[in-house]
Amino acid sequence: MLTLYDCSTAPSPRRTRIFLAEKGIKYECLQVDLAKGEQMKDEFAAINPRRTVPVLVTEDGKSLSENLAIAYYVDQLHPEPPLMGTDPFSRANVLEWNARVEFEGLHAIAEILRNTSPHMKNRAMTGRQNIPQIQELAERGRMRIETFWEDLDNRLQQTPFVAGDNFTLADITALVCVDFARWVKASPAENLKALHSWHNKVSKRPSAQA
Amino acid sequence: MLTLYDCSTAPSPRRTRIFLAEKGIKYECLQVDLAKGEQMKDEFAAINPRRTVPVLVTEDGKSLSENLAIAYYVDQLHPEPPLMGTDPFSRANVLEWNARVEFEGLHAIAEILRNTSPHMKNRAMTGRQNIPQIQELAERGRMRIETFWEDLDNRLQQTPFVAGDNFTLADITALVCVDFARWVKASPAENLKALHSWHNKVSKRPSAQA
Numbered sequence: 001m002l003t004l005y006d007c008s009t010a011p012s013p014r015r016t017r018i019f020l021a022e023k024g025i026k027y028e029c030l031q032v033d034l035a036k037g038e039q040m041k042d043e044f045a046a047i048n049p050r051r052t053v054p055v056l057v058t059e060d061g062k063s064l065s066e067n068l069a070i071a072y073y074v075d076q077l078h079p080e081p082p083l084m085g086t087d088p089f090s091r092a093n094v095l096e097w098n099a100r101v102e103f104e105g106l107h108a109i110a111e112i113l114r115n116t117s118p119h120m121k122n123r124a125m126t127g128r129q130n131i132p133q134i135q136e137l138a139e140r141g142r143m144r145i146e147t148f149w150e151d152l153d154n155r156l157q158q159t160p161f162v163a164g165d166n167f168t169l170a171d172i173t174a175l176v177c178v179d180f181a182r183w184v185k186a187s188p189a190e191n192l193k194a195l196h197s198w199h200n201k202v203s204k205r206p207s208a209q210a
Numbered sequence: 211m212l213t214l215y216d217c218s219t220a221p222s223p224r225r226t227r228i229f230l231a232e233k234g235i236k237y238e239c240l241q242v243d244l245a246k247g248e249q250m251k252d253e254f255a256a257i258n259p260r261r262t263v264p265v266l267v268t269e270d271g272k273s274l275s276e277n278l279a280i281a282y283y284v285d286q287l288h289p290e291p292p293l294m295g296t297d298p299f300s301r302a303n304v305l306e307w308n309a310r311v312e313f314e315g316l317h318a319i320a321e322i323l324r325n326t327s328p329h330m331k332n333r334a335m336t337g338r339q340n341i342p343q344i345q346e347l348a349e350r351g352r353m354r355i356e357t358f359w360e361d362l363d364n365r366l367q368q369t370p371f372v373a374g375d376n377f378t379l380a381d382i383t384a385l386v387c388v389d390f391a392r393w394v395k396a397s398p399a400e401n402l403k404a405l406h407s408w409h410n411k412v413s414k415r416p417s418a419q420a
Contacts, residue, residue, distance in 0.1 A: 058299060062299055064303070064306055065306065066305065066306045066309045068306075069302040069309065072301065072302045072305050073298055073301075076298040076301065077298055088283055088286040089268060089272055089283060091282065091283075091286065092279040092280070092282045092283035092286070093279065095276065095278050095282055096274055096275065096276045096279035099276045099278060100276070125354075127314075127357070131353070131354070132350075134344060134346045136344045137344060137346075137347060140341060140342075143341070144335075151259075
């Protein structure tokens with residue numbers, strides 16, 4: 001059985017949980033309490049020196065700590081239902097949109113949160129290194145996420161799902177992104193109708209509760 | 211034939227050029243002069259609204275603008291020689307290391323360059339939006355890249371190539387990363403022997419000239 005090191009309240013491992021739920025895969029789930037700093041303890045560093053969750057441990061004891069790598073590993077073992085495209089271009093396009101949502105969306109929101117939260121002083125980035133907060137970076141994050149919501153709305157005016165005609169990994173990342181934005185009051189503007197309509201649709205999938 | 215929108219002096223499209231060279235694929239190569247701001251012209255925005263290179267245009271006229279997506283597309287059409295792993299775990303692990311090198315390495319160096327260069331005022335990030343420079347972010351980039359070089363050296367003490375036993379996409383990204391670091395005088399410290407030894411080795415591959 002696969003093992004997932006998770007933190008039930010954090011956006012990053014939620015991406016993995018939704019992916020596994022869509023695939024219908026059972027796994028052992030172990031909680032790492034980020035609020036208590038459990039990821040910085042030696043015990044967890046031995047599992048993941050990067051001090052991040054999610055971490056997926058395979059049946060033969062190897063581990064992966066990038067959301068994309070975890071999804072791709074699981075997808076190769078359990079190709080159905082397809083969540084990462086069905087032909088060369090659509091498969092590449094899922095990676096393209098997943099990367100865009102991750103970098104232009106999730107990272108921008110994380111910049112806002114991590115550079116302002118009093119609980120994250122010196123933890124402005126994940127990892128083994130302490131990183132001080134930069135106030136201007138939080139402001140830049142707000143600029144960036146507004147632009148990204150516009151781009152994503154524009155995309156969703158053209159296609160029913162983020163990477164095209166079908167629900168994919170890119171939708172999972174974008175769903176987590178929109179929900180994460182609430183934490184820093186940076187949700188998409190109400191006039192972005194296509195984005196809100198898509199969000200309502202994907203939020204109704206049972207996996208969204210994972 | 212595939213078409214690549216390239217900028218011969220820039221690190222990001224170099225990643226694609228090296229990948230295509232390793233695969234032995236011929237393609238049409240069109241230059242976009244970033245120094246002259248050609249990526250911001252309407253003509254190029256019609257090709258890639260993100261205003262970035264590389265852009266790969268497929269034989270049937272679809273385009274991709276993320277390095278990873280381009281590599282994955284090409285890899286599916288031309289699986290030999292393998293550059294993205296050979297079994298489920300090794301394939302996932304290539305994506306894991308590629309993402310780490312990209313985010314912890316290339317992004318840190320880009321932060322240094324783009325937040326200090328007098329030529330990049332208001333262009334601290336790529337994209338359609340103008341982003342002002344943040345001095346502290348350049349300093350943070352220097353902290354981050356030093357940590358990353360240590361982590362990468364540590365990794366290369368354990369495995370001959372970044373993602374394991376074979377040369378892969380993750381090595382291409384890391385090679386471009388090490389060479390890009392010279393631009394901002396942030397090259398790995400001399401005592402990181404495994405990293406320098408690996409860099410000498412991969413730099414001798416003919417594709418490194420691409």
